[in-house]
Amino acid sequence: MSLFSPIQLRSLTLKNRIAVSPMQQYSAKNGVPGNWHLVHLGSRAVGGAGLILTECTAVSPEGLATLNDVGIWNDEQKNAWKNIVDFVHEQDAKIGIQLWHSGGKGSLKHPNERMKPLSEEEGGWTVKSSSARDFNGVFAEELTIPEIHELKVKFVQAAFRAVDAGFDTIELHAGHGYLFHQFYSAVINKRHDEYGGSFENRIRFLVETVQEIRKAIPESMPLLVRISAVDYIESEEAWTLEDSIALSEILKENGVDFITASGGGFTNVSKDRVFPGYQVPFAKAIKEQTGILTGAVGMITEAQQANDIISNEEADLIIIAREHLRDPYFAIHSAKELDIETEIPWQYKRAF
């Protein structure tokens, strides 16, 4: 098995094991992806990656982090995505949408303005989370149970639009301190009802959303979930790898096909915990313990390193973020380096 062995997820075949990791571009208006997104995602499809994942895409306006994130809660957004999906397909690549709600991590300014809280005059909104608390200067209110049910409906509506737009797969963003993670981690979730307290109660919102989405999308379409495998917080309340393994098993029973094992999201991760391939052991443990397919993400930057992870069966897909910003042609370059044949767009053949 190599980085360039195809992989099957339900009826979806990826031509290789290289995926472009979701990366917020903070370049949209009204949640509509534009020319930047077409060129950004399209270039990486031209560059040979088997799977392109969109940046986190809000299921409702309140699910945005900043006013420049993308969404898929209306038809204008859906049609704009369709244009990008079609281009990626023309490049013989596949594309998945990362559906998302920021929860308490919303109502923020653009990164160029250091993501400070937005005032009401600037378009800020009331953010809601599993529990009432302060998220770096933005106060979140606790979601009521009817509001939790409404949110599941928003995810399903977004999933319907994603299918309509022609996406090959859907990834739920359940990591990085965003809404699902705000429910399953006891660091944030202090509820006393059926959505808080025990492990089963804290994962309920995610599991129920998965169940609803699974019913809404075609049987043939794979469903992916990105989790934070650990919180990277020293606390008895912190989410652990063992919790992630138990959650992955339950997600698998509910029709999830693939887990991306990321980490953190509530605090900055200390530098000594971040090194090449630092999250690969999470993907490996979840894969080994549950049998679900997994993706490894985090400081994977070299062809040989990526190929070794696949050939050692530590993960099934290599998900690369920043190296794809440095090199949109990472996949083609990796094939050359590993001396493996791969398709090159005919327009560019004279250069490779």
Ligand SMILES: Cc1cc2nc3c(=O)[nH]c(=O)nc-3n(C[C@H](O)[C@H](O)[C@H](O)COP(=O)(O)O)c2cc1C
């Ligand atoms: C500019 C940028 C934007 C990101 N946006 C997202 C996002 O929308 N969704 C997500 O799950 N992760 C996001 N991430 C995290 C990456 O997908 C990835 O998990 C992380 O950068 C580690 O991988 P790397 O070492 O290959 O960059 C982002 C990372 C970067 C650098």
